Amino acid sequence: xxxxxxxxxxxxxxxxPSDSFFVEEGxxxxxxxxxxxxxxxxxxxxxxxxxxxxxxxxxxxxxAEATSVIRLTRTGADPSLGPEGYLLDVGPTEVTVRxxxxxxxxxxxxxxxxxxxxxxxxxxxxxxxxxxxxxxxRDMPRFGWRGAMLDVARHFLPAEDVMRFIDFMAxxxxxxxxxxxxxxxxxxxxxxxxxxxxxxxxxTEVGGRSGGFYSAEDLEGIVAYAAERFIDVVPEIDxxxxxxxxxxxxxxxxCDGVAPELYTGTSVGFSSLCPDLDVxxxxxxxxxxQIGAMVPSPWFHxxxxxxxxxSEDEYADFVGRVQDIVxxxxxxxxxxxxxxxxDIQDGALVQLWRPLWKGGDEAxxxxxxxxxxxxxxGVDRALAxxxxxILSPADRVYLDLKYDSTTALGLTWAGTPDTxxxxxxRVDELFADIPEASIAGVEAPLxxxxxxxxxxxxxMAFPRLAGxxxxxxxxxxxxxxxxxRLRLGEQAERWTALGINFYRSPxxxxxxxxxx
Ligand code: TNX
Numbered sequence: 373x374x375x376x377x378x379x380x381x382x383x384x385x386x387x388x389p390s391d392s393f394f395v396e397e398g399x400x401x402x403x404x405x406x407x408x409x410x411x412x413x414x415x416x417x418x419x420x421x422x423x424x425x426x427x428x429x430x431x432x433x434x435x436a437e438a439t440s441v442i443r444l445t446r447t448g449a450d451p452s453l454g455p456e457g458y459l460l461d462v463g464p465t466e467v468t469v470r471x472x473x474x475x476x477x478x479x480x481x482x483x484x485x486x487x488x489x490x491x492x493x494x495x496x497x498x499x500x501x502x503x504x505x506x507x508x509x510r511d512m513p514r515f516g517w518r519g520a521m522l523d524v525a526r527h528f529l530p531a532e533d534v535m536r537f538i539d540f541m542a543x544x545x546x547x548x549x550x551x552x553x554x555x556x557x558x559x560x561x562x563x564x565x566x567x568x569x570x571x572x573x574x575x576t577e578v579g580g581r582s583g584g585f586y587s588a589e590d591l592e593g594i595v596a597y598a599a600e601r602f603i604d605v606v607p608e609i610d611x612x613x614x615x616x617x618x619x620x621x622x623x624x625x626x627c628d629g630v631a632p633e634l635y636t637g638t639s640v641g642f643s644s645l646c647p648d649l650d651v652x653x654x655x656x657x658x659x660x661x662q663i664g665a666m667v668p669s670p671w672f673h674x675x676x677x678x679x680x681x682x683s684e685d686e687y688a689d690f691v692g693r694v695q696d697i698v699x700x701x702x703x704x705x706x707x708x709x710x711x712x713x714x715d716i717q718d719g720a721l722v723q724l725w726r727p728l729w730k731g732g733d734e735a736x737x738x739x740x741x742x743x744x745x746x747x748x749x750g751v752d753r754a755l756a757x758x759x760x761x762i763l764s765p766a767d768r769v770y771l772d773l774k775y776d777s778t779t780a781l782g783l784t785w786a787g788t789p790d791t792x793x794x795x796x797x798r799v800d801e802l803f804a805d806i807p808e809a810s811i812a813g814v815e816a817p818l819x820x821x822x823x824x825x826x827x828x829x830x831x832m833a834f835p836r837l838a839g840x841x842x843x844x845x846x847x848x849x850x851x852x853x854x855x856x857r858l859r860l861g862e863q864a865e866r867w868t869a870l871g872i873n874f875y876r877s878p879x880x881x882x883x884x885x886x887x888x
Contacts, residue, residue, distance in 0.1 A: 374855070377862030378486050379838050380545055380845035382511035393440070393462050395421055395488070395502040400438040401431040403445070409474035410444045412600065417442065417481050424492045425499055442467040442484070444477045450510075456547075456602075457512030460484060462504050475602045479545050483509060486543075486866075490885060493869035517721075517762055517813025518844035519548035519606075520771075520837055522829070523820040525555035525617075526638070527577050528584035533826040535597045540834070540872065542601035544841035549598055550606045550673060550815060553586075553663075556616035556635045556643055560585045561607070563662050566622070566655070572634070573617035578821055580636040591666050599668075606706065607667050609659055610675025612682060612690050616643040624651055638821040644681035647690045656694060660701045671721070672698045677708035688714040695720065706762070712750030718758030721812055722751060727767040727786050729803055751806070760812040761803075768797050769840050771832045772819040775875055781822045781832060791860070791877040795839030796853040816840040827873045834867060834874035835860055857881065 376387055401418055403410035414431040422428030435441055449470040450459060458471040458480035469480030485492070487504040520541055522529060529537075538549060553560045559573035562585060574585035586594070595605045615625075616635045623631040627646035635643075645652050660672055674694050679687055691707065691714035698705040699717070706721040716722060728744040751761065766773070766786035774782035775790045787793075799811060816837055823832055838860060842851065857880050865885030867874050876882055 374858040374862055376487065376505075376507075377859050377866075378483060379856075379859055379863065380842035381850055381856075381859070382483060382509045383847060383850075384508075384510040386508045388506040391464055391506040392503040393464055393467055393506060395425065395429070395442075396440050397425060397427055398438055399425075399429045399440040399442065400435045401429050402435050402441055402443045403431060403433060404447065405433040407444075407446065407474075410446070410477055413474060413477050413481055414442075414444055416600075417444075417484075420485060420492060421488075421502065423494060423496065424502055440465055442469075444469045444481070446470070446472060446477075449476070453510070453512040456516075458483075458509075460507070460509040460511070462487065462507040464506060467504070475547075478542075478602050479511070480509075482543060482545060483511065490866035490869050493866055513545065513845045514847055515811065515813030515844045517548050517815065518546045518841060519550055519762065519813065519815030520546055520833070520840070521550035521552055521608075521764075521815060521817035523552040523555070523772075523818060523823075524560050525552055525558045525577075525610075525614075526820040527824045528558060528560060528574075529820075529826065529829065530584065531586060531590045531594050533829070534594050536826060537829065537833075538594075538598050538601055538603055540830075540837075540870070541603055541841075543870075544838055545845050546837075546841050547602055548604050548606055548813075548815065550608060550817070551594075552608045552610065552675075552817075552819075554609050554617060555614045556640070557637075558583045558585075559617040559621065561591055561663065561666075562587050563659055565658060568621040569618060571621075573621035576634050576636050578636055578638055579824075588666050595667055604669045604671070605667055606669050606671045606673055607663050608673035608675055608706075609663065610677065611656065611694065612645040612647065612687070613641060613643055613677065613679040614675055615645050618655075619643055619645070622655075625649070625655060641678045641680040644679060645690075647682060647686050653693060653697065657697050657701070660697050660703065664701050664703050670704050671706050672701070672703040673706040673723075674698065674711070675708060676711040677725070679710065684713065690714075709747055709751070712747060712754050714750075716750075716754035716757055716759045720754070720759040721762055722754050722759055723762040723764055723815065724751070724803075725764045725766050725770075725817070727765055729765065748805070755806070755810045760810050761806060762812050763799060763803060763814045764817055765797075765802060768794050768802070769814065769816040769836070770819070771816050771836055772821070772823060775877060779875075781828055783819070783822065789836070790879060791835050791839060791875075792853055792857075792879050794836040795842065795856060797843075798848050799843065800848060814840055814844045830873040831875050834872055835863070835877060835880065838863065
């Protein structure tokens with residue numbers, strides 16, 4: 373058995389298994405006077421604990437007499453742990469989380485949650501004592517961008533499902549939810565002045581079933597829910613390719629003025645906005661401005677992937693113009709790795725996805741060597757200009773790939789990474805030529821050509837997403853697959869309590885548990 377079941381692994385953990393803290397009926401949660409965020413985080417913790425005891429712990433700024441206290445405080449925090457770092461001290465009668473910023477308090481609470489028994493996650497658990505071993509934890513993340521992506525374009529996911537996914541991200545200290553909001557098969561967010569994008573362009577999805585879209589209120593609801601959990605929602609409108617839904621909705625966006633049919637298949641690369649038309653840029657400006665107003669993130673993801681309909685020069689000019697629009701609207705641009713072929717500016721992010729980095733891989737098609745050389749040259753120029761990269765190597769962290777050849781869902785184009793392959797790699801080995809300071813972090817995309825509905829999403833994301841969370845958070849030298857698989861096996865009970873439809877990878881010794 374693993375000494376603890378914490379994922380991601382904290383920087384420093386001392387556990388004293390012989391001694392415990394118990395949550396009791398009289399346990400109180402105490403926050404600093406005037407700390408609104410601390411109060412909110414304390415209330416979230418109280419609700420969680422409230423599943424398993426009769427009276428939810430009161431959250432207050434003072435405590436008169438309590439035999440058991442959980443304190444969330446900014447005093448005595450260690451600033452060298454950064455805005456997301458925290459100290460967690462679990463004593464026999466008092467737990468203290470110290471952090472300089474609310475993020476750190478939130479992450480300290482997630483760690484405490486993982487130290488407490490999994491049965492607390494049941495919505496209406498039978499009252500039973502909750503104990504955590506006495507422990508001292510000092511923790512901070514390695515990377516500032518720890519992301520997951522949902523493709524709500526190929527198959528739409530209602531806002532409630534996205535929020536459920538956000539809950540699971542928060543448990544694993546992920547902090548960026550990238551939403552892929554448009555593609556050939558669907559446009560999923562309302563834009564004023566362009567109603568057909570959603571009315572028509574959002575009406576279907578892969579397979580031809582009815583699609584769906586988010587109203588501005590829906591999207592704002594998702595963003596607010598994420599923000600309460602310290603998750604930044606990064607919107608993506610993929611362009612110039614992956615735009616059939618928009619092109620089908622508005623004939624005037626097409627070079628020949630003729631709208632194509634709606635598309636419900638799964639090919640890529642056949643559509644493009646028309647780079648020569650002024651209306652293209654008016655349209656993009658409307659979209660960037662309106663989405664920028666709905667979503668407070670500093671980032672706007674412009675896609676940029678898999679464009680086969682434009683020449684290299686047309687493509688580079690297009691990306692340059694979009695980059696200017698994004699900047700003029702006060703946002704910073706993110707793009708899939710192809711955008712590095714254009715002039716990328718200071719402060720932008722290039723998301724590396726093609727499994728080109730090591731080169732010479734059997735999984736790669738002919739022409740990969742040239743593609744790799746062009747990409748590396750582009751990335752070097754982008755980094756020199758002050759951009760950074762996000763690492764999403766498809767053959768490791770694509771959550772839409774099959775676990776093995778027998779997985780019913782999923783694609784295989786970049787391999788079939790099972791739980792070990794998606795965890796057992798190092799940023800400094802796979803991307804040895806990129807300095808750590810140029811790496812914003814890691815992100816695991818879940819494309820949805822074959823993934824329909826939340827149960828499919830959960831099956832493909834878990835357990836792999838937990839491993840990516842650990843790559844993003846934990847120091848590389850502290851990680852090993854042999855040890856991780858034991859901690860991962862310990863998640864079965866908590867994930868079951870949360871109702872997560874996770875894949876029982878045969879590589880992991882799952883401990884299903886029987887308490888409650
Ligand atoms: C490549 S990754 C794509 C997507 C597909 C995905 C399937 C990327 C930037 N583009 O359009 O959905 O592969 O794995």
